[in-house]
Amino acid sequence: MIRTDGYMNDLGRILVKDYPWGRLSGRDVLVTGASGMVGSVLTDVLVSKASEYDFQVVAMSRGMDGLKQAFPERSEHLRLVSHDVNKPVGDIVCDTVFHCASNTHPRAYSLDPIGTIETNVIGLKNLLDMASDAGDGRFVFASSVEIYGENRGDVDAFDESYCGYIDCSSVRSGYNESKRVGEALCQAYGSQKDLDFVIPRLSRIYGPSVRPDDSKAMTQFLFKAVSGQDIVLKSKGTQLFSYCYVMDAVDAMLHLFFNGESKNAYNVSGKDSDVTLLSLAKRVSEIAGVDVVFDMPDEVESRGYSKATKAVLDISKIRSTGWEPSYSLDEGLMRTIDDLSSMISNQVRC
Template sequence: MIDNLKYKQDVAAAAGCDLPWEKLNGKSFLITGASGLIGSFLTDVLMYRNINNGMNCHVIAMGRSVEKAKAVFGEYMDMDTFSFVSHDINLPLDSYEGKVDFLLHLASNTHPVAYSTDPIGTIASNIIGLKNLLDFAAEHGTERFAFASSNEIYGENRGDTELFDEEYCGYIDCNTLRAGYPESKRCGEALCQAYRRAKDMDVVIPRLTRSYGATMLKSDTKAISQFIKKGIAGEDIVLKSEGNQYYSYTYAPDAVTGLLTVILKGVDGEAYNIADEKSDIRLKDLAALIAGFSGAKVVFELPDKTEQLGYSKATKARLDSKKIKALGWQPAYTIETGIERTLQILTDK
C-alpha cells in the first residue's frame, strides 16, 4: 500500500496538516489496533513525519499478530523510531516497560459480523482492554490518553434533532446482543472519566463515525466495505435493506487528521465528533455512488441471520462537527472524492 502513488499523496497531505506537531518531538506514541483501517494510516502519517520532517517520535504499534505487523509495517521494523509490541490488550500490560507519552486505544471489533460472532471480545476490548491500558498509562505517567469511541454511542435518533452533537443521548435497547458494541463504548467513556478523577489523568475522547479507505481489512463486513469490495471485483453491489439509512462517513485520512487534532489540541475530558456533513449519505445512494464509479449495478438481497444480529438498528446517525472544527480541523475529502480515491488506490489506477 505504501508504494501506491495516490496512497502516498494521502499520507503526505495528512502529514502536512497545520497541527502543533512539535508536541510529538522526542515523544513516544503507542497505538493499539495499529494494523487496522485507521491505525495503519495513522502509523504511516507519523512515520512520514519522522522520515521527512525529523519529528523523532517513537511510534509503538501494538497488535496480536507479528506476521500481520510485518506485512503492514515491514519497511519500519528496523527503524529506531518504530517498535511493534505483540500483546492481547485484554491482559495486563506488564511486559512493556518503555516510556509512553501518548496512548491511543483503537483496538476494537468494528464491523457487524464480529459483533454477532465475537460478542464477548467486542465488549472486552472496550472495557477490560481499556482498563488495562488506563492502568498502564496511570502507572507510567502518560501525558495524554485517547479512547477512540464511536457514533454508535448516540443510539437511535429520537426525531428531536437532525445532527447528533456531543451532548446527545439517544435510545439503545441494552438487552440485546447487538448492544454490546455501543454500550461498551459508552461504558468505556465513563471509565475514562473515572480514571481522570481518581488517577488525575489527562484523557480525550474522539468519536469516530463509519470510516472507510484503502487500508480496510479484508474481514470487514460493514456495508460500505462490502460495497467497495464488490465494486472492485466488478460484481453486483448487494444492498440488504431498502437503503434509507442516513449516516455520516469519514475517509480514513480525514479520520486520522481528526484524531490528531483531538489528541494535540483537544481539551482534557472532552469528547469530539469526527465527521462532516459533506460526507453524509443514504445507504442506497452510497451503493449507487460506488456502482457508478466501478461500473457495477446494485441488487437487493435479504441478510442471513448472523448478519441481521450484527446490524445497527439506527436509521439516522448524522454527527454535528462544530466542536472539532472549532479546534481548526477541516476535512479534505467529500464522500465522492473519498470513495473515488479508495477505489483508485485499491485498483492501482
C-alpha cells in the same frame, strides 16, 4: 498493505500540516489496533515524523503476522508488538496512547460479542492504568457514532450532549454499550487520576486501508466494486448515516491530540458525507460501473447490524477548534476505489 501513489499523496496532506510535533520528542507513542484501518494510517503518519522529532512508535496488534503485513518496511523508530490489550501490558510503558483496537464490524460483533466488550472496557482499563502511571502524556480513545444509539426523532443530527436509545437486550448492543462505558471509564480516570485524555467519536470510516474481512456495508460495496461485481444491498437502504474518509479521521485524531480540550469528546465526520445507504450504494456503483442488487443478510450477519435508521453527526464542536474535513464523499470514494484497484492489480502481478 501496498502504499500506492494515491495513498502516499493523501498521507502527505496530513504530514504538511503545522502540528506541534515537537511535543512528542523523547516519548514512546503507542497505537493499538495498529494493523486496522485507522490504526495503520495513524501509524504511518507517526512513523513519518518520528525520525525528525526523535520519538518512538509502538505499533500493537494481537497478531504479529498482521503487523508485518501492514508494515513491511522497518524503521528504527517503529516497534512492532504482538499483544492482546485484554491482558496486562507487562513491561510495555508508553505515556502517549492512541487506543484504536476494537471489533468494528457486524460479523465480529455477532461472532465475538464477549471480545468486543472486553476490548472496549478491560483492554481500555489496562491501557489507562499504564498511561496514568507512565507520565504526563495524552490518551486518545477512539470512540464511535454508535454510542448515540437510535435517534429518538427529536434531532436532525447528534451533538456531543445527545443520548439516544440503545436496546441493551440485543447482542449487537455490546459494542455501543461498551463504547459508552469506555468513555465513562476515561472520565473516571480523568477525575480520580487526573489523566489527560480526549475522545474522537468517529462516524462510519472507509478508505484504502480497509481490511477484506470487514463486513460493514460500505466495505462490502467497495470490494464488490473493485472486483467488478454488482453491489449487494441487504436492506431497503433508507438508513441515513454520516461517513468519513480514513485520512480525515486520522487527521482529526491528531488535531484533537494536539488541540482538543482535555476530558472532552468530539464528533468526527467528513465533508458533505451524510447520505442514505441506497444513495451510497448507487454512488459506488456509478464510479465502478456496476449495478446495485438486493439480498437479505443471513441470521448471523443480521445479529451484528445496527438498528439505527438515522445517525448523522453534528461536527460544530471540532470545527470550533479549527479543524475541517478535507474530503467530500465522492472524492473519498473515488480515491478509495482507485487505491484498492491498484493494490489488487499489484497483488495479481506479484
